[in-house]
Every structure is written in structure tokens, then in C-alpha cells.
Amino acid sequence: MKTWSDPDLMLAMRLHAPGEALRAERVPVPRPGPGQVLIKVAACGVCRTDLHVVDGDLTEGRYPLVPGHEIVGRVVAGGARFPGGARVGVPWLGWTCGTCEYCASARENLCAEARFTGYTLDGGYAEYAVADERFCFGLPERYGDVEAAPLLCAGLIGYRSYAFAGEGRALGLYGFGAAAHILAQVAKAHGKKVFAFTRPEDRKGMEFALRCGADWAGGSDQAPPEPLDAAIIFAPAGALVPQALAAVKKGGRVVCGGIHMSDIPAFAYALLWGERRVQSVANLTRADGEAFMRVAAETPIRTQTKAFPLEEANEALAALREGRLEGAAVLVP
Numbered sequence: 169m170k171t172w173s174d175p176d177l178m179l180a181m182r183l184h185a186p187g188e189a190l191r192a193e194r195v196p197v198p199r200p201g202p203g204q205v206l207i208k209v210a211a212c213g214v215c216r217t218d219l220h221v222v223d224g225d226l227t228e229g230r231y232p233l234v235p236g237h238e239i240v241g242r243v244v245a246g247g248a249r250f251p252g253g254a255r256v257g258v259p260w261l262g263w264t265c266g267t268c269e270y271c272a273s274a275r276e277n278l279c280a281e282a283r284f285t286g287y288t289l290d291g292g293y294a295e296y297a298v299a300d301e302r303f304c305f306g307l308p309e310r311y312g313d314v315e316a317a318p319l320l321c322a323g324l325i326g327y328r329s330y331a332f333a334g335e336g337r338a339l340g341l342y343g344f345g346a347a348a349h350i351l352a353q354v355a356k357a358h359g360k361k362v363f364a365f366t367r368p369e370d371r372k373g374m375e376f377a378l379r380c381g382a383d384w385a386g387g388s389d390q391a392p393p394e395p396l397d398a399a400i401i402f403a404p405a406g407a408l409v410p411q412a413l414a415a416v417k418k419g420g421r422v423v424c425g426g427i428h429m430s431d432i433p434a435f436a437y438a439l440l441w442g443e444r445r446v447q448s449v450a451n452l453t454r455a456d457g458e459a460f461m462r463v464a465a466e467t468p469i470r471t472q473t474k475a476f477p478l479e480e481a482n483e484a485l486a487a488l489r490e491g492r493l494e495g496a497a498v499l500v501p
């Protein structure tokens with residue numbers, strides 16, 4: 169907030185306990201430790217995972233906590249890899265141990281010691297943030313700060329989900345929010361056919377999906393016009409798993425892209441039979457981020473964003489919760 173003149177202090181939107189609203193507070197600007205950069209936040213995306221953090225569906229947060237893991241900003245201090253003034257992106261994966269069996273086998277996304285931005289580390293719902301620069305990304309110049317923010321989780325973890333969906337041409341996307349609207353454009357650029365599933369009555373969501381390039385849009389209770397090679401579920405509804413299995417052909421894959429999902433109802437083995445697979449996607453690796461940023465540099469992705477002032481973080485979260493957004497909310501300090 170510009171009215172706060174003391175440069176040692178900043179506005180941060182902090183969560184003091186699960187289930188509470190974030191509080192706008194004046195707190196010390198964090199100091200970068202060894203290997204960290206201090207970043208002046210230009211934009212921070214609002215992700216569904218932030219709702220799970222705020223609601224306490226994810227239970228490892230420490231409070232008070234600054235949420236936000238789609239940070240775009242400029243380095244103001246620290247930094248060997250990124251000099252002062254460099255634009256960087258900070259994603260969900262904030263730190264890993266580097267030595268465990270997962271870290272040693274290119275699966276740092278599964279590291280048990282991993283720390284996560286805006287969850288077990290303070291994030292970007294603030295005027296400044298610190299981050300381990302080894303986990304930051306450079307961002308393609310074609311995207312402005314607000315446009316780039318949703319790439320950092322919706323785009324990136326969406327892309328990891330997409331990679332697990334395999335090479336098949338017919339791709340279903342269940343839940344057409346921030347991740348799907350980016351991924352639909354990537355999939356179309358790769359020559360795929362995209363089938364978008366929204367809540368059954370969500371006409372606006374279906375129209376939005378078609379505007380983003382989907383070949384077909386319908387309710388999640390509908391069968392697609394042709395069997396799918398793969399489906400990615402972004403909506404946090406476990407009931408979609410058997411529905412998606414029913415929509416994929418033999419050998420097809422159903423990828424669950426979210427960090428939290430309601431329970432999956434029991435279903436007949438026949439839905440899984442035929443070498444269909446169900447797979448979750450957990451977090452990201454730095455290699456995923458580098459790969460996705462190359463795709464985003466080559467592919468003109470139009471991210472649909474709605475900017476909110478940082479102080480209105482609670483309003484942005486409410487808009488996401490109530491399904492009032494097309495695309496992604498982004499906080500701007």
C-alpha cells in the first residue's frame with residue numbers, strides 16, 4: 169500500500185488460522201538469506217491451492233502465513249544467478265533437500281523435505297518476497313507481469329499433467345479454470361482435439377472454453393462426442409474420476425491435476441479394465457518449469473486474467489471459490 173512510507177515495512181495479506189479471512193498487515197520486509205533473492209512483487213496469481221491452504225484442507229502450513237505461489241517480480245537484493253532488476257517467477261516448489269532418493273532421481277517434486285511457496289514458506293500476497301533463486305524461473309518476455317503470473321502454477325502444473333496425459337490426440341479437460349484455459353491453448357497448438365467439461369449448468373464456462381479453442385464443451389455428466397485418449401481433472405471433485413474413466417478409451421489415462429480432491433466414489437472395475445490408468449500429479453520439478461517456459465515462449469498463450477489490488481485478496485479468493493472468474497485472478501500490489 170503506497171501510503172505506508174517506511175521502506176522497512178510492507179503490506180502483506182496474512183493468514184493467522186485456517187478458515188479465517190486474510191488480514192492486511194504491516195510487517196517487516198523479509199531479508200534474503202544465503203542463496204535467496206529479495207523480490208519486489210509485481211503480480212501474484214491466485215490459485216485454487218490457495219483456497220485449500222486458507223480453508224485448512226492442507227495441514228502443514230505455519231501461521232501467520234503469506235499465501236501465493238505464482239509470483240512475478242523483480243530482484244532488488246541478493247542474487248548470483250539473477251542480477252538486480254531481473255524479472256523472475258517464483259513457483260510452488262520453493263526448496264528441496266537435494267539428497268533424498270526422489271531428489272537424486274529427477275523427482276524432486278516428491279521430496280519429503282520439500283518446502284512450498286505460500287504454504288510452508290511465505291509467498292507472494294505481499295509487496296516483497298524472498299525466494300531461493302535456484303527455484304526461480306526467468307519468464308518469456310512476450311508476457312506482461314499480470315499475464316505471466318498464471319503461467320507459474322496453472323500453466324506449469326497443468327503442463328506436468330499434460331505430459332502424463334500422453335501422446336493421444338483426443339484430450340478431455342474437466343474443470344475449465346485457470347489451468348485448463350492455458351492448457352487448451354497449448355494442446356491446440358500441438359494439434360490435439362480438446363473436449364472441455366464444466367459443471368452441467370455452467371453455460372458461461374462452456375462458452376469460455378470454446379473461446380479458448382476447445383473443440384467441444386459440455387457438462388461433466390455428458391459423454392464426449394468421441395472417446396478420449398486421456399482426461400485431466402482440474403476440478404477438486406472425486407466424483408469426476410469414474411466419470412472421466414467412462415469417457416476414456418482402452419489404454420486411456422485419467423490424470424488428477426489438483427493437490428486436493430473430495431473422496432472418489434466406489435466404481436466398477438470395468439471402468440478401469442482395458443489398461444486404463446488413474447494418476448495423480450504432485451507439485452513440479454524445476455525441469456518442468458524450464459520445459460513449460462520454453463513452450464510458453466514459443467506458443468502465444470493468451471492468459472485471461474482479472475487483476476485485484478493486493479488489499480482485495482479476500483475478494484479474489486471469494487470470486488474463485490464461487491466460480492465467478494473466467495481464467496485467473498491476479499493480485500497487484
Ligand SMILES: [Zn+2]
Pocket residue numbers: 264265266267268269270271276279280281282
Ligand atoms: Zn529431497
Ligand SMILES: [Zn+2]
Pocket residue numbers: 215216217218237260321322
Ligand atoms: Zn497453484
